[in-house]
Amino acid sequence: MMKKSKRSFLKVAGIAAIGLGAFPAIHFASSDSHGTAHAVKSPNEGALLAHRWGMVIDTNKITDEVAENIVTACHKAHNVPDFNFEVDEEKYPNTRPVNHKQEVKWIWEEGFHYAFPDKEDEFLAERFHDLPFLVTCNHCKNAPCVKACPTGATFKREDGIVLMDFHRCIGCRFCMAACPYGSRSFNFRDPRPFIEETDLKFPTRSKGVVEKCNLCAERLTKGEQPHCVEASEGAIVVGDLEDPESEIRVLLNEHYTIRRKQSLGTEPSVYYIM
Amino acid sequence: MLEIAIKGSKNYWLWIVFLLAVIGAGAIVYIDQFTNGLMITGMSRDVSWGFYIANFTYLVGVAAGGVMVVIPFYLHDYEKFHRITILGEFLAVGALIMCLLFIVVDLGQPIRMLNVLLYPSPKSILFYDMLVLNGYLFLNIVVGWKVLEAERNQVEPVWWTKPLVYLSIPFAIGIHTVTAYLYCGLPGRGFWLTAILAPRFLASAFAAGPAFLIILCYIIKKFTKFDPGWDAMQTLSKIVCYAIIANLFFFLCEVFVVYYSNIPGHKAHIQYLLFGYHGYTQLVPWMWTSLTLMGTGAVFLLIPQLRNNKTLLPVTCAMIVIGAWIDKGLGMISGGFVPSPLHHVTEYAPTGPEITITLAVYATGFLVLTILYKLATQVKEEVRG
Numbered sequence: 102m103m104k105k106s107k108r109s110f111l112k113v114a115g116i117a118a119i120g121l122g123a124f125p126a127i128h129f130a131s132s133d134s135h136g137t138a139h140a141v142k143s144p145n146e147g148a149l150l151a152h153r154w155g156m157v158i159d160t161n162k163i164t165d166e167v168a169e170n171i172v173t174a175c176h177k178a179h180n181v182p183d184f185n186f187e188v189d190e191e192k193y194p195n196t197r198p199v200n201h202k203q204e205v206k207w208i209w210e211e212g213f214h215y216a217f218p219d220k221e222d223e224f225l226a227e228r229f230h231d232l233p234f235l236v237t238c239n240h241c242k243n244a245p246c247v248k249a250c251p252t253g254a255t256f257k258r259e260d261g262i263v264l265m266d267f268h269r270c271i272g273c274r275f276c277m278a279a280c281p282y283g284s285r286s287f288n289f290r291d292p293r294p295f296i297e298e299t300d301l302k303f304p305t306r307s308k309g310v311v312e313k314c315n316l317c318a319e320r321l322t323k324g325e326q327p328h329c330v331e332a333s334e335g336a337i338v339v340g341d342l343e344d345p346e347s348e349i350r351v352l353l354n355e356h357y358t359i360r361r362k363q364s365l366g367t368e369p370s371v372y373y374i375m
Numbered sequence: 376m377l378e379i380a381i382k383g384s385k386n387y388w389l390w391i392v393f394l395l396a397v398i399g400a401g402a403i404v405y406i407d408q409f410t411n412g413l414m415i416t417g418m419s420r421d422v423s424w425g426f427y428i429a430n431f432t433y434l435v436g437v438a439a440g441g442v443m444v445v446i447p448f449y450l451h452d453y454e455k456f457h458r459i460t461i462l463g464e465f466l467a468v469g470a471l472i473m474c475l476l477f478i479v480v481d482l483g484q485p486i487r488m489l490n491v492l493l494y495p496s497p498k499s500i501l502f503y504d505m506l507v508l509n510g511y512l513f514l515n516i517v518v519g520w521k522v523l524e525a526e527r528n529q530v531e532p533v534w535w536t537k538p539l540v541y542l543s544i545p546f547a548i549g550i551h552t553v554t555a556y557l558y559c560g561l562p563g564r565g566f567w568l569t570a571i572l573a574p575r576f577l578a579s580a581f582a583a584g585p586a587f588l589i590i591l592c593y594i595i596k597k598f599t600k601f602d603p604g605w606d607a608m609q610t611l612s613k614i615v616c617y618a619i620i621a622n623l624f625f626f627l628c629e630v631f632v633v634y635y636s637n638i639p640g641h642k643a644h645i646q647y648l649l650f651g652y653h654g655y656t657q658l659v660p661w662m663w664t665s666l667t668l669m670g671t672g673a674v675f676l677l678i679p680q681l682r683n684n685k686t687l688l689p690v691t692c693a694m695i696v697i698g699a700w701i702d703k704g705l706g707m708i709s710g711g712f713v714p715s716p717l718h719h720v721t722e723y724a725p726t727g728p729e730i731t732i733t734l735a736v737y738a739t740g741f742l743v744l745t746i747l748y749k750l751a752t753q754v755k756e757e758v759r760g
Contacts, residue, residue: 197411202419202721211717218718219640236717245562251501252490271490272413272483275501277423281563283716287423287483290414308412309483362716365562 147324151341153242153261154316155370157349157358158235162336168210168233174332175208175314180305182295193294205286207314208237208329219362235337237329238263238284238314239361239369249279255311261342261370262316270310277311281362282369285313342370376524379753380746386598390745394738401735404728405480413483416729421721422712424481426729429708430736431477433583433700434470435554436576438511440584441467442547443614449540455606459592461751462603464519466588467547469744471512476736500557507549514543519747527754551576558711566644566711569632575625576703581618582669583699585611586692591748593689601752605685612688616676619669619695626666626702643718648710655713655720661705668698 144150163171176183184199214221216234240263247257254269255276277285291308299305303319306312316339317327330337340349349372352358358372383391408415418425444463447453479485496502518539525532555573562568589611592603630649633642646652648662672695675681682688714720725733 197414200414200419202421203414204420206420215717215719218716221639248498249500249561251496251499251505252487253494253496254490269487269490269494270484271487273478273481273501274423274483275499275557277420278558278564278711279561281561281716283421286420288412289416289418290412307484308414311483362563367562 145322145324149321149324149326151260151347152343153341153370154240154321154339155261155342155349155372156240156316156337156339157352157372157374159336159338159352159356159374160232160234161374162334163233163235165210165233167332167334167336168235170332171235171329171337172206172208172210174328176206177298178300178317178328179207179303179315180292180296180300181205181207181312182292183297184295186295186297188294196294197290199295200289203287203289205288205292205312207286207312208235210234211236217359217361219364220359234373235329236282236284236361237371238316239282239367239371240314240316242368242370243366245279245281245367246276246285249275251275258318262318263313264315264318265310265312267304267306267310267312272309272311274311281365281367285311287311376520376527376750376754379750383749387745387749391742394742394745397738398735398742401732401738404731405735407728408480408732409485413481415726417724417726419721419723421715421719422709422723424708424712425723426704426725426733427477427481429704430733431474431481432554432576432707433703434474434477434740435508435550436580436699436703437584437587438467438470438474439547439551439577439580440582440588441470441515442544443581443585443618444588444611445540445547446544447610449537450544453610455604455610458601458755459588459603459607459611461519461523462591462595462748463584463588464515464522465744465747465751466584466591467515468512468519468747469740470584471508471515471550472743473736473740474508475512476739477733480732480736500553500560504550504553504557507546507553511543511546511550514539514546518543519751523751523754526758529758548577551580558707563716564711565638565640565642568641569629571625571628575622575629578618578622578625579699579703582615582622583696583703585618586615586672586695586699589615589692590689590696595748595752599752599756601755608688609683612676612682612692615692615695616673616682619673619676619699622699622702623666623669623673643714644710647713647720648706652714653720655722657722657724658705658709661701665698665701665706668694669702672698 175181182205184201184204188196190196210233213225213229213232213234216236240261242261244257244263246255247263250256251273252269252271254266254271255263256266257263272287274287277287288306288308288310293299293305296305317325320327327339330339338349338352340347342349344350352374353372356374358374360369360372363369416425441463444456444460448456448460479488482488491502491505518536521536522532552573555576558564558567559569559572589608592608596602630645633645643652647655648658651659672691675687675691675694681691709723713722
């Protein structure tokens with residue numbers, strides 16, 4: 102398993118390198134013909150690229166411990182507030198008590214019936230009852246949240262990642278109503294007092310904006326795997342859904358997978374191996 | 376014309392001071408919300424819209440209801456509505472101002488509000504809602520003002536008010552249709568995902584709006600020398616009657632579809648509202664109160680003796696206004712969010728601060744309405760005197 106993932110990683114990196122080799126030449130040519138100095142957008146050297154990013158979660162490999170590690174890794178690195186954290190009274194005096202219903206989460210554990218409410222089954226195999234299912238943003242191909250956003254603060258990148266501009270979001274929460282997966286959280290309050298240790302590699306958010314999983318776009322661009330993948334001990338794989346040779350396509354070929362609420366036509370990009 | 380508003384009786388000023396006090400209290404609480412965020416509300420991750428958006432939705436209906444006096448008067452030359460047409464238009468103005476304020480107080484980042492204009496997003500229904508709401512507000516202010524001014528000067532209103540009036544009719548239908556589309560176009564919300572949502576919104580609007588107008592007519596008759604006319608109120612009450620029956624019928628259709636088809640994602644919400652879901656029953660008494668009020672109101676309006684009873688009519692109208700408010704204000708929004716897309720049940724109730732801000736928004740709307748109605752009634756008194 103590990104061997105395979107290393108090989109495909111090298112393959113992706115290799116393709117990326119070829120692409121990068123060609124990029125400057127193209128941009129040089131185009132900027133020359135226009136005669137104006139355009140700001141050139143080109144991927145970082147070594148960035149992980151895809152036509153459409155997707156994720157496969159092997160539910161057989163997710164134990165409670167692995168799931169917890171994944172959630173912690175993601176939330177810590179993205180400065181997601183933890184409402185159970187005891188606030189430093191000196192730094193943040195008079196912090197009001199929290200309402201746990203207003204919590205923020207990017208990736209979390211759910212029972213089968215909650216992760217897949219449309220697959221309710223009286224006689225579901227018992228082992229599924231206790232399994233933790235990790236749920237997060239599905240980076241839908243037809244994302245209802247992107248359509249709903251009145252300012253373009255939620256947008257879809259060409260490579261399929263649904264991202265948010267925390268500085269453009271007006272906090273209308275239309276995207277939260279639109280998301281059929283409950284993947285979005287709103288900052289009902291300033292999240293900063295509830296961050297144990299701020300990771301300076303990622304911005305903290307202010308109150309009044311929505312946030313969600315960004316598939317670690319900030320890491321992919323540096324050629325690094327998402328935090329959840331790293332912490333998953335091989336249970337989570339991300340890759341290019343449109344590349345038939347990619348590792349995740351091989352996984353999808355070899356296993357029976359399901360997606361959340363497929364019938365809605367949102368085309369989620371997160372697959373679950375059952 | 377505005378000078379009329381600063382000359383009034385003691386009662387008038389007491390009422391104005393009362394409204395200003397409510398606005399002031401709400402403003403203080405709003406400063407807290409502005410500084411500390413929407414954490415002061417009862418909203419949550421699962422129920423991400425609450426009292427503000429619910430009242431917004433209801434008031435869009437009240438605003439749209441104003442068209443029920445505009446259509447008979449301008450399209451059918453129904454003379455008896457001549458006196459109250461301006462009241463319908465000004466009611467729409469007051470209601471729309473409240474609508475816009477409710478949107479603003481609901482925003483997490485109100486200072487970025489203009490991003491909606493800076494980055495117009497034609498795929499978002501909110502974009503169109505902003506256009507029709509502001510458009511309808513503008514039309515009603517211009518038309519109402521110009522027509523009233525002409526009446527004061529005892530001349531014909533300037534010619535271009537007519538086309539604007541005609542334009543305001545599709546806008547009235549538009550504001551509530553687009554507001555319904557905000558909800559019914561969302562794939563994961565079984566309660567709202569129904570084509571009858573916009574018709575149902577309109578039916579409840581055409582009941583609640585005119586019913587509220589009838590109550591306002593009673594108040595005007597009591598406190599001013601202007602008489603809106605019993606005949607006009609009678610016709611209005613018939614409109615309310617048809618509309619509230621249509622509203623109940625549409626709801627019945629909804630209930631039939633979800634229960635007979637038995638699709639869980641659609642049924643769960645109505646089950647929650649009418650009978651409770653997995654032991655959560657917070658809204659059940661409210662919903663039955665609402666249905667009883669609207670049902671009884673419909674019966675009272677259907678029987679001519681009861682409808683013609685001058686003492687009963689305002690009570691009936693209040694029943695319909697309150698019934699529709701519970702239905703749309705409490706049930707429609709919470710019902711859509713409970714259970715959540717993952718079928719968790721998180722109930723919602725507004726907090727004290729949330730209610731205070733809501734009341735302040737209502738007070739602002741009523742302040743505008745009071746001033747506009749004072750102008751209208753005074754001008755009409757002057758002209759007749």
